[in-house]
Amino acid sequence: MDDNRDSMPVADESDRQIEPDIRSVRRGAWRFVTLGIAAIALLTALIVVLMKPKPAPVVSIVETQVAPTVSILDASWTVDAQGKYTIAGRIENQSGGPIRSVTVRVMFFDESRAQIATEPSMVDLPESLPPGASHPFSVTGQHDARYKAADYRVESWN
Numbered sequence: 001m002d003d004n005r006d007s008m009p010v011a012d013e014s015d016r017q018i019e020p021d022i023r024s025v026r027r028g029a030w031r032f033v034t035l036g037i038a039a040i041a042l043l044t045a046l047i048v049v050l051m052k053p054k055p056a057p058v059v060s061i062v063e064t065q066v067a068p069t070v071s072i073l074d075a076s077w078t079v080d081a082q083g084k085y086t087i088a089g090r091i092e093n094q095s096g097g098p099i100r101s102v103t104v105r106v107m108f109f110d111e112s113r114a115q116i117a118t119e120p121s122m123v124d125l126p127e128s129l130p131p132g133a134s135h136p137f138s139v140t141g142q143h144d145a146r147y148k149a150a151d152y153r154v155e156s157w158n
């Protein structure tokens with residue numbers, strides 16, 4: 001029986017180290033595959049975001065108040081079928097006394113926010129606008145396709 005034991009191969013120290021090395025290689029391969037899948041998913045998401053169609057520019061109105069005693073309320077910007085724009089709203093006298101005249105200035109900007117046009121407009125007031133009262137105003141003109149935003153302000157009053 002001792003002869004049979006001698007014929008069986010005996011594992012030496014180098015054979016014991018081979019098996020853990022194979023496991024670590026397998027783990028490393030799975031990590032590589034997992035990282036590859038994550039990279040592909042990330043690139044796919046990035047491509048989807050970059051290829052998404054850009055929305056059409058939105059026409060917006062940005063209000064800037066220079067005169068705190070005269071405010072602009074409820075302003076809107078429309079363009080009719082003939083290509084005329086109208087910016088309409090109400091001015092409100094927040095001063096302590098009556099006002100007799102008001103000028104509203106509208107500035108138009110392109111997509112890059114560069115100012116490309118300006119339009120002052122006198123508001124037709126009754127004889128005077130008492131404190132706390134409001135009055136409609138409108139500014140009209142020929143619309144330009146480059147107009148992407150408008151800033152309006154009360155420029156002067158007395």
